[in-house]
Amino acid sequence: xxxxxxxxxxxxxxxxxxxxxxxxxxxxxxxxxxxxxxxxxxxxxxxxxxxxxxxxxxxxxxxxxxxxxxxxxxxxxxxxxxxxxxxxxxxxxxxxxxxxxxxxxxxxxxxxxx
Amino acid sequence: xxxxxxxxxxxxxxxxxxxxxxxxxxxxxxxxxxxxxxxxxxxxxxxxxxxxxxxxxxxxxxxxxxxxxxxxxxxxxxxxxxxxxxxxxxxxxxxxxxxxxxxxxxxxxxxxxx
Numbered sequence: 001x002x003x004x005x006x007x008x009x010x011x012x013x014x015x016x017x018x019x020x021x022x023x024x025x026x027x028x029x030x031x032x033x034x035x036x037x038x039x040x041x042x043x044x045x046x047x048x049x050x051x052x053x054x055x056x057x058x059x060x061x062x063x064x065x066x067x068x069x070x071x072x073x074x075x076x077x078x079x080x081x082x083x084x085x086x087x088x089x090x091x092x093x094x095x096x097x098x099x100x101x102x103x104x105x106x107x108x109x110x111x112x113x114x
Numbered sequence: 115x116x117x118x119x120x121x122x123x124x125x126x127x128x129x130x131x132x133x134x135x136x137x138x139x140x141x142x143x144x145x146x147x148x149x150x151x152x153x154x155x156x157x158x159x160x161x162x163x164x165x166x167x168x169x170x171x172x173x174x175x176x177x178x179x180x181x182x183x184x185x186x187x188x189x190x191x192x193x194x195x196x197x198x199x200x201x202x203x204x205x206x207x208x209x210x211x212x213x214x215x216x217x218x219x220x221x222x223x224x225x226x227x228x
Contacts, residue, residue, distance in 0.1 A: 004157075042118075042203060042218035043158070058215065090157055100146045100165040100207070103216060105157035 003027050004106035006091050012112045019078040021109050023091030025071075032074040033058075033092040033103065034066060036085075043090065049074055081113045116141045120204050120219035127194055127226050135189040135222045137178075137204035145206040147171075147180050147187040148216070152201045161189075161202070194226045 003026030013019050023032060031050055035043040045058030047066040055066050063085060065077045078085055091106040121136040139145065146165045150158040162171030167182035178189045187204060204219040 040220055042220040045215050048215070102160050102163065105159070107157045
């Protein structure tokens with residue numbers, strides 16, 4: 001299994017509070033991704049990173065920001081959480097940026113915004 | 115744009131039954147195609163992939179053939195086991211358009227009963 005951990009694994013928070021989710025990898029892969037998984041939507045890309053301090057937006061980036069100060073860590077921040085951000089969040093990594101490359105997923109963080 | 119359509123679930127089969135999960139896609143260029151599996155409480159794992167037309171991906175008794183003429187990548191297994199109960203996601207990565215982000219289908223939940 002790829003060495004990917006996510007923390008916390010579960011979190012309950014209130015509307016309007018800031019939340020930061022962490023993804024940590026031990027594979028030294030250059031590319032990292034944040035997805036959200038919602039019933040009836042599959043997985044949708046929020047943000048991705050192609051190197052330290054290099055990030056870009058995905059399909060559903062509104063209300064989210066990311067940072068990557070080290071190769072191994074990719075943080076996802078909800079500046080002011082809303083109930084629509086209740087979801088399961090997955091981090092993924094890949095070794096290269098190519099159409100044939102496999103993405104490896106972390107175990108997920110279940111976030112509930114009340 | 116890119117899109118993936120999977121047959122809706124849930125699908126319930128008896129052990130040793132034949133499995134087919136249909137997947138069709140829309141994409142420009144020459145996408146790579148993937149099947150990911152998600153076991154309860156876990157992240158997604160790559161099950162198999164195919165990177166060009168007529169390629170067959172296979173793993174753990176599962177197979178899927180990349181059919182460009184029908185834009186399909188149907189997942190099959192000859193004899194399912196209870197341990198195959200999971201959610202299966204079809205996905206594509208479109209290398210022809212300069213973007214390698216994964217686009218997922220909505221997932222198909224499979225339950226196998228003894």
